[in-house]
Amino acid sequence: MRTLTRQLTEHVGKQATIKGWLHKKRLLGGLTFIVIRDRSGIAQALVKDKGEVEKLRGLQIGTVLEVSGVVAADDRAPGGVEIHEVGLKVDVPVEMEPPIEIDKPLSHESDNLDTLFEYRVIGLRSPREQAVFKIQSEIQRAIREYLRGQDFTEIRTPKLLAAATEGGAEVFKMDYFGKEATLAQSPQFYKQMMVGVFERVFEIAPVYRAEPSATTRHMTEYISVDAEFGFMDIEDLKQLLSDILRNVSDDLWQYCEGQLNEWGATKPVLPETIPSMSMAEIHEKYSAATGEKTIGEKDLRPEEERWVCEYASKELGSEAVFVTDWPASDMKFYHKAQDGKPEFADRIDLLFRGVEIATGSMREHRYDVVMKQLQAIGGNPEDPGFRYFLMAMQAGMPSHGGFGMGLERLTQKFIGLGNVKEASLFPRDINRLAP
């Protein structure tokens, strides 16, 4: 029977067999320490028998083996336990020398990211690299659990689409049996249509953006956490995002503290409701503080996003902040303008530790108005990309809204990684399509 490395403490004094990968060997002559990695962590075995040690001659880190012996408590062993009187069985001998060292922290310097990703399949075996994705897995679980608790239904929407629809970001085009198809850059219309069915829905799935961006916060494929719900207003949306962020944070520091410490992550300060600042207010304060002139601009500069997060952290007691009152002139056709203030979109962006991690808005649910807004941008209501969306609006939609949040950006910011790609198992960007 197999014992996991983390269970060894429960087997002190007894015979046990662990199975895993050779993670490190240290030969001291008469005694040899080998470190074994399995899914639960790493453990040390002390091999004294020369014949057993010989079995590992010529074999590299990564060799798959079974280690049997007596579990012994010893203060000198890492974790307080190790395996003695060892018998080794090599399951899969590995002779390939790993191109990178996985028992030492891998460089995450920007200049070395190419190497990091080139040897990703091996580098991820490092417990430190794994930690990033254990954390990401926990983030997804926390969000999923929270939303389900709020009666949201998890849905899956198609990623192969008939045509570009949402507008904004560039889309990937591909051949679809002789017709042109596109890869979904957002589940936007589908999640809105499903509000008419389930009232509250969410999806955690990849989206594709053909933007030629080359920055530390962009990828061409990323995981989007999308939620959409009906019978609500923008304040409900802010509260939902506040609750999600706080829940994820609490959850992470409860269940992933070891992994977070591995990266020196600090728990973010987040109030019950994340504070809001209007775009005009941010422009004003930023311009006054820095001498830069951004007043009147329709968007925040990246530098302003970083600055306002610093400001919110110091002055508002929050490491996240909502940006409100976006100019209506930049609204998408399905967005809703503010009641009584049509010059502003009913939209919010959520900034966290210097970057935009989510965008949310109220959607225009009135069929005649959204139809007008579509035609105003030259959209054809008969286009298959719009037709069914409009059909759903016409069939009866309550006031509704939602958000899209970048999972990798969220992971990056919780951990403190410099580049969003470090929070992706196999990042896709303008010049990386493999592994």
Added chain:
RNA sequence: GGGCUCGUAGUGAAGUUGGCCUAUCACGCCUCCCUGUCACGGAGGAGAUCGCCGGUUCGAAUCCGGUCGGGCCCGCCA
């Protein structure tokens, strides 16, 4: 798409005002020694024509031009 910047053994770095470079160091790898290591230690060894092409020069890792491949910032966005 625009601007800036980098490219030296498997990995990470030093050298880059031209000659002392027959290219240095660390990790990894190979051989040997080592009974408490945990970045084990010690002795020895293999491994790079300095991204590629061309030029300047008596002489180029180093200067110039081109090219390929990275990275960072901006635009755009999650």
